[in-house]
Amino acid sequence: MSYKIKSRIWIESDNNVLLGEGRVHLLKAIQETGSLSKAAKSLNISYKKAWQLLDSVNRSAKKPVTINSIGGKGGGGAELTDYGKSLINAFDEINKNCWAFLDQQLEKIEAL
């Protein structure tokens, strides 16, 4: 059994976390369900936690990541902006590149 190298990356803005893996999961779920409460259910996290995460994301980002509407048809909903969609794509790409980079670096440990 050989060693494995793992990583977690996140992006900060002015010392606040903007994006991490959990937040990206949440944004993807919002994209699929069109609602924050449904996204929370699909991820098995409380609505409170989901709301706090999304609020933090939007307060940290330079431009809005989601548009949340209260009331109206169906009670409201949440959807990603174009900026939000671009962010999660870029994050996923960086994350995959990082994994590949680290797997290659791991040889330095295996060789010891």
Added chain:
Amino acid sequence: MSYKIKSRIWIESDNNVLLGEGRVHLLKAIQETGSLSKAAKSLNISYKKAWQLLDSVNRSAKKPVTINSIGGKGGGGAELTDYGKSLINAFDEINKNCWAFLDQQLEKIEAL
């Protein structure tokens, strides 16, 4: 104020954590003080936590990372093996390389 990208990496062996930043700090402190209890004090963590970390490191590694002696001159002590010293050097190097790699990748986010 622009975005910053941060990361945490760790190495696992058979689903147990072998090395992370905290464990490397602990090993360095052991190297400097020659004792697990002094290392814990210097890091402001409880002896219990330090002992649990070190025990986990040694149980996860393929070869011993420290030699711990109980009793004897001065009551005992702990010191790094050559393997242990190599491990922390390799980990530091990989970590620095990872930071540099991610800083370069961050441009993909800034460009959005």
Added chain:
DNA sequence: TTTCGTTATATCCGTGCAAATATAACGATT
């Protein structure tokens, strides 16, 4: 054989965080 400072381990206990719960606010549709 007594002393010493360490490693090694069990037990207790407080608290901080997160889940659960409750509820207000909202606006399009009917």
Added chain:
DNA sequence: AATCGTTATATTTGCACGGATATAACGAAA
């Protein structure tokens, strides 16, 4: 004006985790 399912918050509750504490085990040296 009444309804509806959301978003947006405050308040309460429960429990897991870590810190603190206590103590056993150990072996070289005096």
